[in-house]
Amino acid sequence: MEKKTPNQVIIDHDIMRYKKNKWAQVLALLGLVFNCLYFMLIYAYTGTFYYDSAKSKTAAGLMLIGVSVLMTLIILLMTFLSSENVKNYNKVYSYVLFVIAGLQVIRIFGFPLYGLNHKMLTVGYFGFYPTPDQSWVEFIILLVYLLASAACLIAAGILGIIQSVRLQKHIKKVESGEVDITAVVKEMEAEDEAKAVAAKVAAEEALKETEEKITASDNGEV
């Protein structure tokens, strides 16, 4: 790939002033989707853990399911809010995404590990109904969902920070007059025109040369 000229880099940065950080947003939303897949699976364990605890009607049991649902809702909400903000190059929300990613990793050590240790991950998934000894299968699925969610959120956060720092620097340069976009655009137009003229001249010369060769060949000089 050809290395970009300084003007091309400026244009790349200037585009950010008018285009949203869509990649960071998409990654954050993907993290949210994996989170949804995760909670849809864990709340399916009707005969176990949360519901057993709730059924016991002890304060701790009721609290546990309440806290779990609340945490899921907060994570969903915060992830969505952050995705909207990283889209607009808000650096602070990139850090929020890191925190949520951390929470997703910590969650692995909550219910999924507990379920694995107590062999209760047997809800059945896509037609496969594991025995208690096969609990590890669904543990891996839960693990993948949480890790994938965390990875997407971290990637979105990193992308968000990189792009917002670039944009901030670019805006500073534009505002201080160090960079004049109109002048850059005009300079690039002139460069393009010069290239086009050079290409035309080269093509004409090549044509002339070919014609000369043909004439020489016709005259038996070659």
Add this chain to the structure above:
Amino acid sequence: MPEVNIQHLDKIYDGGVQAVYDFNLDIKDGEFIVLVGPSGCGKSTTLRMVAGLEDITKGSLIIDGKDCTKEPPKNRDIAMVFQNYALYGHMTIYENMAFSLTLRKENKEIIHRKVMAAAEILDLKSQLNKKPKQLSGGQRQRVAMGRAIVRNPKVFLFDEPLSNLDAKLRGSMRRELILLHKKLNATIMYVTHDQTEALTLADRIVCMSMGHVQQIGDPIELYEKPANTFVATFIGLPPMNMFEGTIEKGSFKSELFEYPLNEKQTGLLKDYDGKKIILGVRPENITRAGHVKLHITNNENLGMNTLVHGKVGGVKNVVCKFAEWCNYRAGDEIEIGFDPEMMHFFELPTVDEQGKEVPGKAIR
């Protein structure tokens, strides 16, 4: 070679209604052509045929040497600006302007350069992150133009682009359009029913009525030398006063007044002696010295001039435009005359085989 060459263009709709008859026009590179006429005269249909939005029934359309008669719009390399702007409300101004290039899958760097260059020309740089609903009508129209400019087309087509704006904004947009045309040196076809727009913007005006081209010429030519009674009354505000009468012994005789003709006019009208003709005089060419009695009905002071409405012979409405501030009252009677150099003579309108009225030709 002309940039656009339109030959014998006809438009007949499915029901058999003919909207355009034998339209011929050669548009030079960089020329600003304005199609003007009343509603239903076929000007927008002609423009839409050039754009490819309407099929051409008969005739040919050549754009920059390429026959585009049957070409779909996307292959014609033209850009059209509509009266209602046709902007996408959910997109920012930047995205609206970049839209056509994005569809073409242009490089994002090229798109940005073109959008920024267009925004610079149209003074829209500070508005690029806004949505269309946050802009005024004039700014929205500039965005619509910007969307056309970024495509760098061979021909720009404007379909009554200023009709949605208020009078003040229309005035400023007209000036901007003139500057834009100078900056881009673009070939423009512009449709309007507003004669002020036509006169101020055009290099050449095409005046149309009932699907027929009535006259093609410079604005001043249409104003000072109208080809027929339609052009004479359509171009100019207030319209030209028309009087029907007969040429008799060096005079124009109507039922309402008799007006002596000078030697030059008599010579011009020698073939019409004893025949009925139409005399046309623009309101600003009426003087307050003469012997035609005008019974005043209304006096409108406009600051720099005065419009005086009245009746000649008690029946014929006449409008005069005097450069002075006048204070006539309804019921006053004054005597008016006509500037002999600015009197126009026309043949009487006729009726063709299809029963349509054909405007009377100018006598020159």
